[in-house]
Amino acid sequence: MSAFTVLREEGHARRAVYATAHGDIHTPVFMNVATQAAMKGGLAACDLRRAGCSVVLANAYHLHLRPGEDTVRSMGGLHGFMRWSGPMLTDSGGFQVYSLAGRRKITDEGAEFASHIDGARVFIGPRESVRIQTALGADIIMAFDECVESTASREVVQSASERTLRWLDCCIDEHGRAGQGARALWGINQGGVYEDIRADNLLRLQERGLPGVAIGGLAVGEEKAAMYHILDILCPLLHKHIPRYLMGVGTPEDILQAVSRGIDFFDCVLPARNGRHGHLYTRKGKINIKNARYRLDENPIDEQCGCEVCALYTRAYLRHLFTCGELLALRLGAYHNLYYYNSLMAQIRQNLENGTFNAFRKAMTECWTSGP
């Protein structure tokens, strides 16, 4: 029996459920990012639950450097360490190595790089990444991939794509040695914006028969149209019986577009980061709460929002907190935005169940375009 069950389809979009040892994940889903086993903005695991989060994502690279996977394992793994009892996914560190451009050297064995914290030399390859993630103890772990700039040449992208596949086989081997247990290893598709490299990479990746596939190396600077085009290319090739995860995406509109192309899993630092900067989501688009127009505004951020911030606080109070640089501002901003994202996903799931997703997507896009 597969862990993934598609319940309903509308066009390419799917309403599904993915079973893990820490509970079922109802998809499409937005994973809330707790890079260092903590959500930015001062949110705790209990806040995430209240904000409608069902999957937490943490990062192997950051946790390897601090506090180290052995420390996390000895504290009961990520679940025990940060006190999150629901499903978790860890990213492999491939993307973080990519973002260390100029401070890293990549060979067929893996990546040697200078730690962003103290400059210490660190080596992570596919086997190391799987070992780190196994120690961290997430339900879903990601293969170690080589991500490249969206502007990279065909040769560079082809080479990284091939290496990603070779590394994938090392990850599969290491994962088998670790004793798979309830932990799922998902592969990552690469290939930049080159249709044929993407397609070839995906077909060969899917030959490995893994329980999930991620699309990496998008939303790294290319045009939106290029990202959607690659999704259009990959969509008919994706196996239907496993979940698809579009890494690092994105805006609410990106998510609706990607769901309509068949994506099930998302993650992005955007809502929490926007929240910390006072850019708060409403049904009618983002508002900048620091704007003087909200000085005497007695309304909540969004009067139709069901979150605690909107239940309790006026825009005037939130503006005051941001103006004064109070930490409470960052917390309330991040909380509201994550609630917004998680709530958007719940609405997407509900509309897929009702067969009204396409109409919902159009209505939302119009609403956002009309402005706050």
Next chain:
Amino acid sequence: MSAFTVLREEGHARRAVYATAHGDIHTPVFMNVATQAAMKGGLAACDLRRAGCSVVLANAYHLHLRPGEDTVRSMGGLHGFMRWSGPMLTDSGGFQVYSLAGRRKITDEGAEFASHIDGARVFIGPRESVRIQTALGADIIMAFDECVESTASREVVQSASERTLRWLDCCIDEHGRAGQGARALWGINQGGVYEDIRADNLLRLQERGLPGVAIGGLAVGEEKAAMYHILDILCPLLHKHIPRYLMGVGTPEDILQAVSRGIDFFDCVLPARNGRHGHLYTRKGKINIKNARYRLDENPIDEQCGCEVCALYTRAYLRHLFTCGELLALRLGAYHNLYYYNSLMAQIRQNLENGTFNAFRKAMTECWTSGP
């Protein structure tokens, strides 16, 4: 009928209750400081309630500058603005003016100073302070006083003490004009470390028949022994039927010492500030959670503490959060420390009820001295 009822005494220490329009305050009490209508460390009003806080203190000076008392008033006053439904006290701004040394000019009318935010010229005198505090809407408002350095000469202290009394009469007059309602105006005793000035000032202050008296200008750099000595001098002179508030104090030991001398109200930024720096209170004194010895420590901060942080998180996780600079560290540290202070006050009240306060004070002091 007085708002203040002494329920029990042990030596000079008192277990009492002070009635306000937003509920009874059980004393001795530690007021939790929300200077800008927000608690530092990212705590919200609902957290304060759970942390055992019963009175919130905010500051007229800061709120006058940002967002302005008219904004706060139009949002339902401080209670509505920050969503705290319990008793509140505002400080008058006298102490903040004192801390702007070199950027202020004090005359008999009040203090003209440069805003710490943008350097703009601002004037606050006794009448302005009462008007600001009336607009903010706290249950207890403080007279505008002139605080001086603890090293100041006798002449300077004498002059400031006389001015504080003249300003007090302006405050009383302005408070009468505002229509007193349920809002209590408390006076502030000054006089530095000069016994006779302190005593004279207190006697004349108490002649005004106000419903509460504060002792200001202590804990501003003088020796601890000097502070305790002044309390010893004032203690027999203090009217018994009104509450006494020792401003800006202090450490847990200071509080026990002052309670034993008859003090009822306290406030201090120390617990929240220590919490944000990772200096966390335990029954056996403070620990620095950033210390490497806690790297693999599976215990809570204090296993006998009843707070949520101690119920959920290991020292190892808290150390990790502080090491990484996660905002959650500041929030959990501040929360635990405020819980500790509020819980200490609850224990003090319980021991006063049982007639065991003196024994409790000695046992606590020994416990702290033994070290963690």
